[in-house]
Amino acid sequence: MFQILSMLLLETQLYVVSALFTVEVPQQLYVVECGSNVTMECRFPVNGSLNLQLLTVIWEQKRQGQSKSKEVYTLRNGKAFPPSQHRNYTGRAALLHSELKQGRAILQITSVKITDAGSYLCLIDYQGVDYKYITLEVKASYKRIxxxxxxxxxxxxxxxxxxxxxxxxxxxxxxxxxxxxxxxxxxxxxxxxxxxxxxxxxxxxxxxxxxxxxxxxxxxxxxxxxxxxxxSTLALMSTQYSGQKSLILFVIPMCVMVAVLPSALIIFHKRKSFKNGQPKKDRKRKLNPNLKDENRDDFNSQTEALYLSTVTASRESGSVGL
The missing domain is CATH 2.60.40.10 (Immunoglobulins)
Structure with a gap:
């Protein structure tokens, strides 16, 4: 319950003066996103220059379904009164003192929470007493899924x-x-x-x-x-078939290696045998220079026979011509 309001109203008992002193609100409903900042305002008549020592501003919040209100900010006789502030608003709620001279009691709440939603009382005591209610709604979209x-x-x-x-x-x-x-x-x-x-x-x-x-x-x-x-189904596919892909990537290279390895070994052995046989022939020629190469003898005999047949054919053709 707004006990401070009741007490102040009982103390004044000056209904005629209070009727002349009116608190107004330019906006009765504020809707803000959770995590943002909000400034709520109520206005009061100054009637010339403001005397802060005579000014009391009280902001209270009451949520639906709760019996007790929470004191958001209190300015008593021109000075802030932190001890009465509820712990939920410590470091987040403040009154813009620079605007008081203009008759504007502006409450600023930073990093708005869902629990900040509710009905706010703005009570002003300055050459009279009056108050107004302001409603704050806080929404929080399910943006990040x-x-x-x-x-x-x-x-x-x-x-x-x-x-x-x-x-x-x-x-x-x-x-x-x-x-x-x-x-x-x-x-x-x-x-x-x-x-x-x-x-x-x-x-x-x-x-x-x-x-x-x-x-x-x-x-x-x-x-x-x-x-x-x-x-995305791509995530499903990668999750479902990642094991099969890994297996395929492992099996295919192994099959290629198994198929190529025997052929490589055969070629390797043939080359090795060829290299091992070549030096033996060279060593035989060095040890026995008179030893003729069988291939070379065959080649020489064939060349000699071809030469004789050519000469014979030339002679025969020459005799016929004479």
Whole structure:
């Protein structure tokens, strides 16, 4: 409950003066993305120059379903009052003091969390008392979806996993390229983080068609927002057949080596035998210079016979001519 408000209203009891002192808000609803910064403003009449020593500004936050409010920031008699600030806003919530002279009480909250959403009270006590409420809504889209593909051992099935964080709680369903919902075994669970986000994990187990791609879709009904992540079949193929490819890459070179090795050995032995026989002939010629090469004798005898036959034929032709 806003105890400070009740106390201050009871203390003043100057309804005529309070009626003349009015707090206004230029914007009643703020919608921001989780992790961003927000500035919420309420305005009050200064009536000339501002006397900070007479000014009290109180910002409080109350979430739906909670009975107690949290003090976000307090300026009492022109000075900040940190002891009353709730620990959830320590180092994140501040009042822009430079704007107070213009009658603007601007509350700035950095790194907005889901737990910051709720109703905010802006109470001003300065020559009168008045307050207004401002609503802050925080949304967190399921932008980053982490995917994983695994193959179940000894089974012809695959396990697809999609995980993401967001707010509010999203529904998850699986589709193929034709936007048909998959009928495999789906298990979707969630937990709540310390920042109030929903950590949603969806697991699909089924026998896929490797010619298609698949998607997990996160549907945020309250935000009317849909985000998805695609799982490529190339990852499936590489996971499924990587072992077979490795085996083929090992077997083919081995078969080539087995086929080529005997031929290489035969050629090697023939060359070695030829080289070993050649020096023996050379050594025989050196030891016996008179030894004739049989091939050379055959060649000389054949040449001599051919020469005699040629001479004889020439003589016969000459005698006929005479």
């Amino acid at each position: 982490n995917t994983q593909v695994m193959r179940k051992p000894a089974e012809d099935k695959f396990v697809f996993t999609c995980q993401s964080e967001g707010f509010p709680l999203a529904e998850v369903f699986w589709q193929n390229e034709k936007n048909f919902n998959l009928s495999g075994s789906v298990n979707t669970t969630y937990t709540v983080t310390t920042d109030g986000l929903y950590n949603v994990t969806s697991i699909l187990t089924f026998k896929p068609n490797v010619s298609e791609n698949y998607s997990c879709v996160f549907w945020n009904k309250e935000l009317n927002e849909e985000t998805s992540a695609r799982i």
